[in-house]
Amino acid sequence: MIFRQLFESITCTYTYLLGSRPGGEALIIDPVLEKTDRYIQLLAELNLTLVKAIDTHVHADHITALGALRDETHCVTVMGKKSDVDVVSMRVDEGDTIEIEGIRLDVLYTPGHTSDSYSFAMPDRVFTGDALFIRGTGRTDFQHGDNADAYDSLFNKLLVLPDETLVYPGHDYKGDTVSTIGEEKAHNPRLQVSTAKQYANIMDNLNLPNPKHMDVAVPANLVIGFSADQPEIKAATLNATDAIAFCGEDSTLFIDLREVRERERDGVIFGAVHLPYQALRDNIKPGGLLAENTDRQILLYCAFGESSALALQGMFEAGFANARHLGGGFDAWIKAGGAVEKTKGPLPQG
Ligand SMILES: [Fe+2]
Numbered sequence: 001m002i003f004r005q006l007f008e009s010i011t012c013t014y015t016y017l018l019g020s021r022p023g024g025e026a027l028i029i030d031p032v033l034e035k036t037d038r039y040i041q042l043l044a045e046l047n048l049t050l051v052k053a054i055d056t057h058v059h060a061d062h063i064t065a066l067g068a069l070r071d072e073t074h075c076v077t078v079m080g081k082k083s084d085v086d087v088v089s090m091r092v093d094e095g096d097t098i099e100i101e102g103i104r105l106d107v108l109y110t111p112g113h114t115s116d117s118y119s120f121a122m123p124d125r126v127f128t129g130d131a132l133f134i135r136g137t138g139r140t141d142f143q144h145g146d147n148a149d150a151y152d153s154l155f156n157k158l159l160v161l162p163d164e165t166l167v168y169p170g171h172d173y174k175g176d177t178v179s180t181i182g183e184e185k186a187h188n189p190r191l192q193v194s195t196a197k198q199y200a201n202i203m204d205n206l207n208l209p210n211p212k213h214m215d216v217a218v219p220a221n222l223v224i225g226f227s228a229d230q231p232e233i234k235a236a237t238l239n240a241t242d243a244i245a246f247c248g249e250d251s252t253l254f255i256d257l258r259e260v261r262e263r264e265r266d267g268v269i270f271g272a273v274h275l276p277y278q279a280l281r282d283n284i285k286p287g288g289l290l291a292e293n294t295d296r297q298i299l300l301y302c303a304f305g306e307s308s309a310l311a312l313q314g315m316f317e318a319g320f321a322n323a324r325h326l327g328g329g330f331d332a333w334i335k336a337g338g339a340v341e342k343t344k345g346p347l348p349q350g
Helices: 033-045 066-073 147-158 181-187 196-203 214-222 231-235 240-244 260-266 277-283 306-317 329-335
Strands: 002-008 013-019 025-029 049-054 076-080 090-092 097-100 103-109 118-121 125-129 166-169 252-256 297-301 323-326
Touching: 002 033, 013 033, 013 166, 025 097, 025 103, 033 049, 033 066, 049 066, 049 097, 066 076, 090 097, 103 147, 118 147, 147 196, 166 181, 231 306, 240 329, 277 306, 297 306, 297 329, 306 323, 323 329
Parallel strands: 025 049, 049 076, 076 090, 125 166, 252 297, 297 323
Antiparallel strands: 002 013, 013 025, 097 103, 103 118, 118 125
């Protein structure tokens, strides 16, 4: 595995870049806006294609690079279901997985530091965001932080992982880089408690100042959605109510850009062809699935309308004039009362 732990020194933030092989796909966890150029350069140097950018929670101390990386690389942005951000391409919750070629992260919902904190586990390591630090834990005094939730997340989600699991935190203020679950259980001073009340007692007496950039960072991090303000994209955005009228019509080909797991979890629009976002570029080339369908209107949809707007941009660049996308995505479709087919097993392609 290709693995890089990157450091942003102003807010002592760790960012993680993972890929399974040179020439393959990569994902990044908790990228910092000011470091965007560095990530882009490193991706090129390591010959990796960024396909997913993930935040563990809405950060209060720095501005996320999720939006900037999406704009530069057309990667999918991923956050938890509980994150109060305007738009991300994919939302995950406890029990979901985040996958790229050769790498799978299991999603753990670990609230407490914030109500939207998630950790991501692999067989040998866990990315804990601000839920668990090396010899510390995330503060619980703002952004809907909660001591009882934090205790539960620490003791019932993270510390139950095997002792040898490597712990990669979202920050370290002392220069430590990695720990293990066993080490933290034994030596983390905040974890030497036996009840949620004892833990709350420690956390209630920390008397920490607010992060310097909190008033800037939190509002900025809540508005990371792709602004599809190019007139061409705006004009080709169909709202859900209008899109429903085309459902089942031969003249329109609905293309579902989401991943198999999202389709299984949330359902699908009847008759839609499945073409995952990452596979779109190959299919708009001559001989590809969409190139063969140029006489029909193509209606792209994803979960929230972000990937589909980016995909639409790519289609226009490739010369397609008959494509539109569903504004607000599948989420808007459901809210508008559009028919949904539930599926249990994997669906056949197409
Ligand atoms: Fe945080």
